[in-house]
Structure formats: C-alpha cells, structure tokens
Amino acid sequence: MALIEVTGLVFRYAGATSDALAGLDLTVDEGEFVAVVGANGSGKSTLARLLGGLARPAAALEAAVCGHDLLTDDGHQAVRRDVGVLFQNPDNQLVGATVEEDLAFGLENLALPPHDIAQRVDETLAEFDLIDLRHREPHLLSGGQKQRTALAGVLAIPRRVLVLDEPTAMLDPAGRDEVLEAVRRAAAGGLTVVLITQEMDEVVPADRVVALAAGRRVFDGRPARLFADGALVRDLSLGLPPAAEIGAGLVARGVVSHLPLSLDELMAALPTPTTARTAPGQAAAFAPALAPASASALAPSAPGTPAPGAPSPPAAAPEGDGIGLTCRDVSFWYDEGAAGVEALRDVDLTVGAGERLALLGPTGSGKSTLLQLLRGLLAPDRGEVLIDRLAAADPGYLERQRRVGLVFQTPELQLFASTCRDDVAFGPRQLGWDQERVGRAVERALTTVGLPADRFGARHPYSLSGGEQRRLALAGVLAMEPAVLLLDEPFVSLDPASRGELDVVLRRLVAAGMGLVLATHDVDRAYALCDRRVVLDAGRVVDAGPWRLGDGGEELLREHRLRPPFVAELWGRLGRDASQAPPQFADAVEALS
Amino acid sequence: MRMAVAQYFPGDSLVHRFDPRAKVVVVIVLAVGLFLRSSFAALAVYAAVAVAGLALSGIPPRWVWRGVRPLVWLIVLTFVVQLLFAPGPSFFSLGPLHLSSHGLVVAGYLSLRLIVLVALSLLLTLTTPPIALTDALAWLGRPLRRLRVPTEELALMVTIALRFIPTLLQEVDTIMKAQQARGASFTHGGPLRRARALVPVLVPLFILSFRRADELALAMEARCFVPGAPRTRLHPLQAHTRDALLLVAAALAIAIAELV
Numbered sequence: 001m002a003l004i005e006v007t008g009l010v011f012r013y014a015g016a017t018s019d020a021l022a023g024l025d026l027t028v029d030e031g032e033f034v035a036v037v038g039a040n041g042s043g044k045s046t047l048a049r050l051l052g053g054l055a056r057p058a059a060a061l062e063a064a065v066c067g068h069d070l071l072t073d074d075g076h077q078a079v080r081r082d083v084g085v086l087f088q089n090p091d092n093q094l095v096g097a098t099v100e101e102d103l104a105f106g107l108e109n110l111a112l113p114p115h116d117i118a119q120r121v122d123e124t125l126a127e128f129d130l131i132d133l134r135h136r137e138p139h140l141l142s143g144g145q146k147q148r149t150a151l152a153g154v155l156a157i158p159r160r161v162l163v164l165d166e167p168t169a170m171l172d173p174a175g176r177d178e179v180l181e182a183v184r185r186a187a188a189g190g191l192t193v194v195l196i197t198q199e200m201d202e203v204v205p206a207d208r209v210v211a212l213a214a215g216r217r218v219f220d221g222r223p224a225r226l227f228a229d230g231a232l233v234r235d236l237s238l239g240l241p242p243a244a245e246i247g248a249g250l251v252a253r254g255v256v257s258h259l260p261l262s263l264d265e266l267m268a269a270l271p272t273p274t275t276a277r278t279a280p281g282q283a284a285a286f287a288p289a290l291a292p293a294s295a296s297a298l299a300p301s302a303p304g305t306p307a308p309g310a311p312s313p314p315a316a317a318p319e320g321d322g323i324g325l326t327c328r329d330v331s332f333w334y335d336e337g338a339a340g341v342e343a344l345r346d347v348d349l350t351v352g353a354g355e356r357l358a359l360l361g362p363t364g365s366g367k368s369t370l371l372q373l374l375r376g377l378l379a380p381d382r383g384e385v386l387i388d389r390l391a392a393a394d395p396g397y398l399e400r401q402r403r404v405g406l407v408f409q410t411p412e413l414q415l416f417a418s419t420c421r422d423d424v425a426f427g428p429r430q431l432g433w434d435q436e437r438v439g440r441a442v443e444r445a446l447t448t449v450g451l452p453a454d455r456f457g458a459r460h461p462y463s464l465s466g467g468e469q470r471r472l473a474l475a476g477v478l479a480m481e482p483a484v485l486l487l488d489e490p491f492v493s494l495d496p497a498s499r500g501e502l503d504v505v506l507r508r509l510v511a512a513g514m515g516l517v518l519a520t521h522d523v524d525r526a527y528a529l530c531d532r533r534v535v536l537d538a539g540r541v542v543d544a545g546p547w548r549l550g551d552g553g554e555e556l557l558r559e560h561r562l563r564p565p566f567v568a569e570l571w572g573r574l575g576r577d578a579s580q581a582p583p584q585f586a587d588a589v590e591a592l593s
Numbered sequence: 594m595r596m597a598v599a600q601y602f603p604g605d606s607l608v609h610r611f612d613p614r615a616k617v618v619v620v621i622v623l624a625v626g627l628f629l630r631s632s633f634a635a636l637a638v639y640a641a642v643a644v645a646g647l648a649l650s651g652i653p654p655r656w657v658w659r660g661v662r663p664l665v666w667l668i669v670l671t672f673v674v675q676l677l678f679a680p681g682p683s684f685f686s687l688g689p690l691h692l693s694s695h696g697l698v699v700a701g702y703l704s705l706r707l708i709v710l711v712a713l714s715l716l717l718t719l720t721t722p723p724i725a726l727t728d729a730l731a732w733l734g735r736p737l738r739r740l741r742v743p744t745e746e747l748a749l750m751v752t753i754a755l756r757f758i759p760t761l762l763q764e765v766d767t768i769m770k771a772q773q774a775r776g777a778s779f780t781h782g783g784p785l786r787r788a789r790a791l792v793p794v795l796v797p798l799f800i801l802s803f804r805r806a807d808e809l810a811l812a813m814e815a816r817c818f819v820p821g822a823p824r825t826r827l828h829p830l831q832a833h834t835r836d837a838l839l840l841v842a843a844a845l846a847i848a849i850a851e852l853v
Contacts, residue, residue, distance in 0.1 A: 054811050077819075085815040092805050093812035097724045097756050104827035106816035117827045139759040150812075157817060377770050406774040414771045416796035426793065430776030462800075476775060 003161055003192050004028035004051065006070075008061035011046055011215075020046040021057075022215035028161075028194060033187055035203040035223070036196045038212035039237040040466050040495045044196045047212070048165040051194065052085035053077060066160050081110075084154035088166040088493070090146035094138040099130055099149050102138065106157040120156060128152040128182055143363050144175025148182050161192045168199060169493040172363040172521045174561035198495045200227070201241040204261045211236055228259045239496030242524060242566040242585075249589030263566070267573055270592065322353025322515050323403050323483040325374050329383035332369055343369040344539045347383070351484070351517055356510060358526035359519040361536035362561040367519040368409065370536065371486045374517065375406040402431060405482030409489045411473035412466070420446070420464070420472055421457040427480040445479035446472075449505050467498025471505060484515030491522050499525075523557065527565035528583040535560055550578030602719045607835070608650040609720045613729035615836035619843040620717045624710060626847040635850040636705055642846050643712040650720050660715040661708070668704050668711075675700035723755040728830055746820065753809070764801060768794050 009024040021043045028034050038044050049055040050063075053076045057063055063070035066082040087093055096102030103124050107117040125131045128148055138146060147167060155162065164183065168176040180202065187193045195202065203209050203223050211219035211226060213236055219226055227233060227244045240248060247260040247269065260266035327349040334341045344366045351357050351374075359367050372378045373385050376392060387404060390397045408414065417423035424445055428438040446453045449471040456464070461472055470490070477485070490506070491499045499522075506529060510516060520526050526533065527547065535542040537560045547553050547565075554564035554572065567588050571581040582588045608616075627639050647657060679696030686692075718726070731748030738744055769779065772793045779790050 049811070052815050054814055080815065080817050085811075087808060087812060087815075089808060091760055092808035095753055095756065095809070095813060095816075097722065097752065101724065101827065105813075105818075108824045108826055109817040109819065109822070111823050111825045114825060114827060114829050117825065121827060137759075138756065139763070153816060372770060375774055377773055402776070406771075408767065408771040408774070411771065413801055414768055414793070414797050416793045426772075426777075427775040430778070480776065 001030045002027050002064075003030045003066055004194070005062060005064045006060060008059070009047075009050065009057050009063060010059040011043075011050060011055065011057050013046075019058075019215050021050070024212070024215060025217050026210060028192060030160075030192055031190055033193045033195070033205070033207045035206035035209040036194060036212065037198070037200075037203060037209060037226075037236070037238055039497060042212040042236075043215040044212055045165050046215075048085055048087075048163045048194075048196055051079075051161070051163050052083045053079035054085065081157070082159060083161045083163060084157065084159040085163045085165065086147075086151050086154050086167050088169050090143065090150045090170070091138075093150040094146060094153070096138070096153075098135050098137055099141070100125070100134040102149055102153050103130075103156045105153060110157065124152050124156040127185075128155075142175065143171045144178035147171060147175065147179045151179065151182055151186075155186060155191075159191065161194065162186060163194045163196070165196045166198060166493075167195075168197070168202070172561070173563050174362050198239075200239045200244070200496070201262075204241055211238070224259065224261060227261060237495065237497035239499075245585050246567075246570070246588055246592070249586065250592060253589070253593045255593050263569060263573065266570065270574070321483070322513065323388055323400060324353045325349075325351040325404070325484065325517070326386040326389065327370070327373065327380075327383065328386070330373060330380040330385060331382040332366075332373060332378065333381050334369075342539055344373070344380075347539075347541050349534060349541065349544060351515065353483070354513050354515045355532065356516040356530040357518070358523075358530035358533040359517055359536065360521075360523065360526065360533055360557065360560075360562055361519075364538075365536040365560075366539040367536055368488050371406060371488050371517065371519055374486055375404050376401050377406070402480060403483045404486065405477040405480060405484070406486040407474055407477050407488065407490060409492060410470075411476075412461075412469035415461040415469060415473060415476075418460055419457065420451065420459050420461055420475075421453060423461055423472065424475045424479045427476055431480060441479045441481060442475075445475040448478055448509070449475045450501065451475065465498070467494050467501055470494060470498065471502060474502075474505065478509075482514075484517065485509065486517045486519075488519050489521065490518070491520060491525060503529075521562070523563050523565050524567075527567070535562070537561075548579075549581055554578070600719075601722050602650075602652050602656050604651055604720065606649055606651045606720070608646055608716065610835070611720075611839055612830060612832045612836040613721045613725040614732055614830060615832065615839050616717050616721060617726070617729045617733060619839055620713050622843055622847065623713055626850055627706060627710060627713075630851060631702065632853070633702065634853040636702065636709065638846060638850040638853060639713070640705070640709050643709055643716060646716045647712065650716065652719050656719065657712070657715060660719065661711055664707075664711055668707050671707055672700045672704040675703050724752050725830075727751045727755070728826070732830060743821070745824070757805075761802070765794065765798060768797050 005027055007025045009021050009026070010019055011021040012019045024043065024047065026047070036044055036047065046055070050057055050070060051065055053065075053068075053070065056076045057070055060071060065079050068079040068082070069075035070079060094102050095105045100121060103121045104117050107120055112120075125134055128151065130149060130152055133141065133145060133149070138149065141149065151167070162183070167183070168179055171179060183193065183195070195206065197203060203226075206223055208221065209219070209223045209226050210217055211232070218236070219229075219232060227240055230248060233240060239245075241261055243260050243262050243266040247256060247266055250256045250270075251259055255271070256269040258269065260269045327347050330344060330347040331342070332344040334343055347370065349370075359370065361367050369378065373380055376385065376387065379392070384391055387397060387400045390400060415423050417426065421442055424442045425438050428441045433441070443453045446456060451468060451472055456468075456472075461469060464472060474490075487506075490502060494502065503525060506516070510529060516530065518526055518530055532545060533547055534544040535556060542560060543556055547568075548556070549565070549568040550572065554568055557564045565581065565583075567581040567583070567585070568578045570588070571578040582591055623639060623642065627636075676692060676696050677690060679693060679699045681693035681695030683691035683693045721729075727748045731744045734742070734744040773779070777790055777793055779787065781787075782790070
C-alpha cells in the first residue's frame with residue numbers, strides 16, 4: 001500500500017523567483033526505505049517540509065500522505081501526526097531542558113494525560129538507549145547523542161512515516177553510525193523511512209533511491225542502477241561510495257564486470273588468481289557508459305582529481321619561509337559548571353614548516369581547542385605553545401602569528417560584510433595594510449579559492465551557494481597571507497560536488513608549499529592530503545607520526561572511533577602491503593588494473 | 594564562559610523538593626516582610642531563615658558566593674552612598690565628606706538587608722530548575738489569563754529561551770574567536786571603535802539566531818505543536834503537605850520578625 005502518493009507537486013518560497021519543487025512525483029509504499037539524493041537546491045529539504053505537513057504545496061495533481069490530502073487545510077495539519085521529520089542540526093530541534101523533557105514535548109502537545117506521557121517517555125528512552133541520559137541537559141550531549149535524542153523526540157509520538165533531512169551531516173563517523181543504527185532499528189519495526197542525504201554510502205542499503213534535480217524527479221530505482229549511470233551521477237553532482245569510486249574506474253578498464261557498492265562487493269568482484277577474468281567483451285558492454293564519464297564521475301569526491309568546472313589558476317605561494325608550530329606539555333581546561341572541564345592534557349606536538357598534518361579524533365576529543373591554542377587564541381593552562389619557537393611574549397611573535405591562518409568549522413556562518421570583496425578584506429585591513437596591498441591580497445585570495453574578484457567581488461556573500469560561501473570564508477583567511485593553515489572540519493555539511501571543489505583548492509595550496517593542520521573526520525581525504533597524522537582522544541595525544549598502515553595503524557583508528565582510510569582496508573583485505581596503499585583513488589585503480 | 598545569573602544546583606534536599614509555587618510565594622512574602630520592618634532584630638530573623646535554608650539545601654558556599662559575586666558592587670555602592678549622604682552629626686570630616694554614626698548604622702543596615710534579599714532569592718534559583726520556576730510563575734499568573742495574557746505561551750517561551758542560553762553563549766564565543774583569528778580586536782581603541790568591532794560578531798549572530806528560530810519553529814511544528822492549543826505536562830506541579838507547612842513556617846517567621 002502506498003503511504004505517500006504525490007504527483008505534480010509544486011512549491012515556491014515567498015519572494016523566490018523559481019519553483020523549489022516543479023512538478024515532483026513520488027510514491028513510497030508502506031515499510032519501504034527510500035533514499036532521496038540531489039545537489040544543494042534541488043528541492044530535497046522542501047520535499048521534507050511538504051511531506052511532514054510543515055508547508056503547504058502551491059499545487060499538485062495528487063498529494064496524499066498517510067491518507068491525508070496535503071492540499072486541504074485539515075490534511076496538511078493532520079499529516080503531522082503520522083509523519084515525523086528529523087532535521088540536520090540537532091541543536092535547533094531540542095526544545096526541552098533535559099532529554100526526558102524533550103521526549104515529552106510532542107506528547108505534551110497532543111495533550112495526553114501525564115501518566116500516559118511518562119509511560120511513553122520511558123518506552124522511548126529504552127528504545128533509543130537514552131535511559132542513562134534522561135536528566136542530561138541537551139548542550140552537554142555529544143553530537144550523536146543530541147541527534148539520537150532529537151530522533152527519539154520525533155518518534156515518541158507513534159508515527160507511520162519518518163522523513164530524515166540529512167540527519168548525519170553534522171556528526172562524526174561514530175555519531176553517524178549511532179544515528180543510522182537507531183534509524184535502522186526503527187525501520188525494522190515496520191516504519192516507512194524517507195532518508196534525504198548527501199552521503200552516498202547511506203544510500204546503498206536503501207530499497208530505492210530517488211534523485212532530484214531542479215525540483216523534479218530525474219531518477220527512481222535501485223541504488224546500484226543509479227551509481228552505475230556515470231553520466232547521471234556527474235550531471236547531478238552526486239558522489240559515489242568509495243568502493244564504487246574505485247569500482248567505476250575498474251569497470252571502465254574492464255577489470256571488474258559490474259559496479260561494486262561496498263568493500264565486500266568490491267572484494268567479491270575483484271578477480272582472484274583462482275577465478276577467471278571477466279571476458280573483455282562483457283566488460284566492454286559497461287565501458288561505453290562509463291569510460292568517458294568515469295574520470296569526471298570520480299571527480300566530485302575522489303581525492304586527487306580536479307572537479308568539473310573547478311578553478312584552476314595557480315595558487316599564491318606563501319611568501320617568506322614556512323612557519324613551524326610547537327606544543328610543549330600543553331594542558332587546557334574550560335571554566336564551566338561547578339568544576340573546570342579538561343579539554344587537553346599533556347599534549348606534545350610539532351608541526352614542521354610546510355608540513356601537512358592530519359588531526360584525527362572523535363567529536364569532543366579536543367581538536368578544535370588544539371587548533372585555537374596553536375593560533376594563540378587560547379592560552380594554555382599549563383605548558384607552552386610556540387610559533388616558530390617564539391612564545392607569545394617574544395618580539396616578532398605577532399608578525400608570525402598573523403601567518404598562522406585558522407579556518408573555523410562552518411566558517412561561512414561568520415561572513416558579515418555586504419560584498420564578498422569587503423568580507424575578504426576584513427582581515428588584511430585589520431593588519432593595517434595600505435589599500436593597494438589589501439586590494440592585491442583580496443584579489444589573489446579570491447582567485448585562489450576559485451571565486452575570481454571580477455565575477456564574485458561585488459556579490460553579496462549570502463547570494464553564494466553553500467560550497468562557495470565555504471571557499472569565500474577560506475579566502476578571508478588566505479588574504480592575510482598565512483604560511484600554515486589550520487582547518488577545522490573543512491568538508492563538513494557540504495554536498496559532494498562542493499567537497500570536491502574545496503579539495504582542489506587545498507591541493508593547490510599544498511602544492512604551493514602551504515603548511516596544513518587538518519582536523520577532519522574524512523579520513524580518506526586526510527590520507528590523501530597529509531603525510532603524518534595525530535590521533536587525539538579525550539584530550540590526549542594517542543599517537544603522533546606516520547600513518548602506520550598495515551602496522552597497527554588501522555586498529556588504532558578503529559579503537560578511537562575512527563575509520564581507517566578506505567584504500568588501506570582494501571589493501572589489507574587483498575593481502576597487499578597496506579603501508580603502500582595509494583592515497584589517491586586514481587592510483588589505486590591503476591594499481592588494481 | 595560563565596552564566597551571569599545564578600544557575601540551578603541539582604540536588605535532592607528538602608528545599609529542592611518543595612513545590613516551586615510554594616517557594617516562589619514564600620520568597621516573595623519574606624522579601625516583603627523584610628522591607629516592612631526596619632530593625633536589626635527583624636533582619637536577624639530573616640538572615641537566620643536564609644542561612645537555615647541554604648544549610649538545608651546542601652549547596653556549597655562556593656556556589657552561593659558565585660551567585661552573590663555579580664552583586665557585590667551594588668552592595669558596596671549602597672553602603673558607600675548611604676555612608677556619605679545620610680544626615681546626622683558627623684564624627685569625621687574631610688573636605689566635603691562627612692561621616693556620621695547614624696550614616697554608618699543606616700549604611701550597614703541597608704547593605705545587610707540587600708545581602709539577605711540576595712540570599713533568599715538565591716535559595717529559590719539555586720534549588721529550583723528554571724523550567725519548574727517558569728511553570729510556577731505561569732501557574733501563579735493564571736488570573737492574568739482573564740485579561741488575555743497568554744501565560745502558558747509566555748512560560749514556554751521563557752523555558753525555550755533558557756534552554757538556548759548556553760548554546761547562544763557558545764556561539765558568541767566561537768564567532769568572536771573566529772573574527773579574532775582574522776585580526777579583529779574587541780579590547781583596543783575607544784568606545785566607538787570597540788562598538789564598531791562588534792559588527793562582525795553581531796551580524797553573523799543575528800543571522801544565525803533568525804535561522805535557528807526558523808528551524809526551531811519547524812521542529813516544534815513537526816512535533817505537533819500548535820500555538821494556543823491546550824497542552825499537558827509530563828511533570829505537572831503537585832503540592833504536598835510539606836508545602837503547606839512551608840507556608841506556615843514562613844508566616845511564623847514573619848510574625849516573629851514583627852514581634853521582636
């Protein structure tokens with residue numbers, strides 16, 4: 001039985017010049033798990049709002065959800081009872097002062113008797129494994145816990161359909177698994193799930209995937225079919241799961257016969273010495289579809305390949321010498337609550353001039369704090385942080401500190417000026433440079449991030465796309481001409497195409513000699529960009545140095561709720577030397593052919 | 594990052610367990626009593642009540658001090674102003690300054706009264722979760738609904754605002770640090786320059802807050818919230834015998850203060 005049956009769905013936001021949804025068709029059967037993908041602005045979030053009765057369609061030929069007609073006043077209100085919607089940012093969804101109060105919120109709105117509310121809250125707490133956290137305040141929860149609480153809050157009201165709008169975009173891998181597992185369990189209980197996502201490996205287990213472009217459905221079918229269509233994947237700026245990325249290259253070369261979507265499938269597909277190779281003619285059947293497309297289909301998210309339409313002028317080489325950073329025995333406490341909260345303990349760390357270092361660790365491990373200490377924004381409670389062997393009190397420190405660029409997480413949230421040029425010029429102006437120098441620095445920074453001043457300089461920052469805003473914020477830091485860049489989760493909550501574009505920019509900076517300290521959960525990109533890594537957990541450095549893949553490095557990452565690089569896992573499974581696993585996917589394809 | 598207002602101190606003492614409505618009423622009544630009679634003896638009675646309450650609540654003195662600290666200047670100012678400007682024969686003069694023994698007594702009395710008042714209100718805010726406090730105020734404000742004051746909605750608004758204070762403070766901190774990393778300084782220059790330095794903080798903060806308000810409204814509607822519709826509560830307020838006894842005890846304290 002179809003729970004969602006919409007055809008010709010149209011919606012336009014007030015003041016917008018085009019339709020967010022322009023005649024969308026969607027059918028979802030009871031108990032189905034459907035993934036919805038599409039680039040930013042393709043109408044995914046609008047769809048979530050409409051399905052949840054949070055906005056009313058402007059028009060539709062048919063708009064039936066759980067037996068309610070979305071076009072009528074009563075229908076679009078009543079559907080909220082049956083359809084739960086979980087959004088991306090857990091911080092903006094938790095209403096209650098404690099986990100328990102938050103779970104009760106929806107039930108209180110239904111005006112149920114207190115006894116029934118308490119009973120249902122208890123059930124839901126147990127179901128989502130939140131009993132120990134029931135009295136915890138939301139701002140003290142980890143990202144995964146917050147989102148799990150928000151999900152429990154949505155499902156505390158018994159629902160028939162769950163719509164999730166990029167529920168894991170802001171979480172680390174452990175938090176992501178935590179939330180997806182909770183969703184899986186709810187789905188196993190018979191719930192119909194519509195999962196909107198930018199993460200292609202979340203699409204793989206779906207019964208069906210629906211791809212949107214410009215407010216219309218452009219694909220509806222099994223995930224394997226979508227990913228096998230290289231041209232479509234490229235046109236929609238979708239990425240591929242890592243296994244499929246490498247697999248697509250192998251299919252194009254005729255090494256494997258069909259596109260694998262997971263590591264297991266890739267392993268099964270790869271020819272072993274005992275099994276016969278795929279007949280060339282058979283492979284060729286796939287080649288026409290994939291060969292021309294594969295290179296660019298890889299591009300949006302494959303480390304190392306330039307994204308389509310990405311900027312390609314040479315990057316500004318950092319002027320002067322590189323800058324080295326040193327932490328000696330650094331400890332830091334946040335002054336919060338009754339007692340201080342320890343953020344870092346006895347951290348020893350050296351970043352050589354021009355070196356590229358990945359900072360890995362689960363959320364709350366102290367990565368952001370460490371970056372802020374390295375830039376001198378925070379002062380350590382114990383130990384010392386040196387920039388080029390200089391302490392804060394030494395002469396020449398300030399001049400060097402300026403050359404340590406720190407880009408915060410989601411830095412586009414800090415844009416404030418009314419033109420891109422002005423925003424990027426903010427930093428250089430604070431340095432007291434003359435107008436000509438400021439102008440030059442701004443021009444150069446904008447060019448480096450692929451937003452040339454002649455096209456973007458006069459535009460309002462908020463008129464840019466999410467990915468462009470992220471790069472604009474990066475330009476604001478680059479304009480101060482740093483020699484080392486500290487990046488805090490630069491790829492988080494971007495769509496695959498934007499991630500690819502940012503990757504290109506970083507790669508270019510690195511090629512020009514820029515030092516890099518990259519705090520990220522994206523281990524594949526970190527492995528491709530950085531020659532060393534530091535693993536942080538609970539404020540301590542667990543290990544600093546080379547990746548040590550094939551030599552306990554993978555286990556170490558797993559122990560600290562991180563994932564090993566995909567190629568290292570693949571090399572390990574193939575019985576190859578993981579320490580030789582190529583950082584670039586393209587090289588991996590080469591090595592496997 | 595520290596909250597300027599006194600935070601709730603979780604606990605399970607008798608003081609914590611009183612119905613918040615009873616606690617609000619008692620604190621208001623005691624405060625009125627405190628101002629009704631000006632004598633050191635009466636002050637001593639109220640001070641004893643505050644001290645006994647704090648002792649019963651099991652709140653560490655450090656937390657009480659943290660609540661008092663922001664008000665220390667007000668207390669000192671009260672003392673100094675009263676000391677300098679109270680009328681009466683002076684026992685010490687220096688230029689235009691005259692200190693009188695009467696002034697000393699008045700200044701001492703008024704500052705002590707302020708301290709007791711602060712202690713009584715801390716007793717309420719430290720032992721009552723903000724949500725319970727808003728619920729109590731909403732209940733006590735019920736008669737206002739006759740005048741079409743939407744007390745329930747106001748209480749929910751306050752509750753949600755309280756829930757977001759820590760988040761908002763974290764955000765301000767992040768934005769300020771991010772702009773500092775781009776060379777902004779919030780401590781240098783004259784008042785005008787400092788005010789202008791806040792623009793790169795306030796603009797993102799406003800945009801962020803509006804976006805948050807929008808998303809929060811959606812998330813609330815997605816959980817079947819309808820403004821103005823009747824709601825129930827998971828933990829409805831419940832009065833016990835001990836709350837009646839608390840009210841009697843408060844009345845007794847006032848009676849004693851009036852008699853001594």
